[in-house]
Amino acid sequence: MENKFVFAKEIVKEAGDYILAHMQEELHIERKSSPTDLVTRLDKEVQNFLVDRIRSHYPDDQFCAEEGCLRASVGYGSVWVIDPIDGTNNFVAQGEDFAIMVAYFENGVGQFGIIYDVMKDHCYHGGGAFQACLNEEPLPNFKDKPLRDFLIASNAGMLETNAWGVAELANASLGVRIYGSAAISFSKILSGQLLTYITYLQPWDYAAASIIGESLGYQIVTLTGEPVDFQTRQPIMMVPTDKLAEIQSYIYERK
Ligand code: 2AM
Ligand code: CA
Secondary structure, eight states: OHHHHHHHHHHHHHHHHHHHHHTTSOOOOEEOSSTTOEEOHHHHHHHHHHHHHHHHHOTTOEEEESSSSOBOOTTSSEEEEEEEEEOHHHHHHHSOSOEEEEEEEETTEEEEEEEEETTTTEEEEEETTEEEEETTEEOOOOOOOOGGGOEEEOOHHHHHHTGGGHHHHHHHSSEEEOOSOHHHHHHHHHTTSOSOEEEEEOHHHHHHHHHHHHTTTEEEEETTSOBOOSSSOEEEEEEEGGGHHHHHTTOSOOO
């Protein structure tokens, strides 16, 4: 597994270098499921690069990846979950606050995750048998504080409508941050800078963070408190296990 983890970090770094080398060129922006759901030619090229490199080293491995139709279930065999660019709207509009995410599973068990903030050259990696680190530095285990002393993250739409009571949780916290990227939001939880991130996400948006975070005292659950399914878009939150009950006292479906 050590070799696979080292290999994965190398190809993610190479993919980041590819983005840096090409991000000033024409991006060929297209809209997918909605006017704000963007994809560029670099999303597709980076995914193809990662999948091709993994396939050439590990021909029997399977994929669940955002662009196109690779939709293996993480429950069986050796499966890579890939988001080539998370925060594509930030990438297009700001040229920063986006990340490459890769997670690797064997028979449903997360082995490692990688979140690479390309512009900051910050690589969050580890989980499973590997220590969770930011570049070479170990990441801290969750340290408890009162809710009032923590910032939280969500998305603008859920705050606006108080979906699932997110606005009520926000009012009881130190404040809300909206980063426009699941990867960037999760990386701030992993660094101890945010308490929780509450939003609707696809499996490739949360797989890496779930594996890295588990080793530091965090879990990703649906907003009804169930395990995430790694298959469909779901309302989810990443929370410290120590704070789950307190956060759940705010987060429930208002009917
Ligand atoms: P993406 O950039 O990889 O698409 C904010 O938009 C965050 O939610 C991003 O991390 C984005 O991932 C994710 N997201 C998931 N589903 C989305 C959707 N249908 N439209 C826009 N963003 C989505
Ligand atoms: Ca993406």
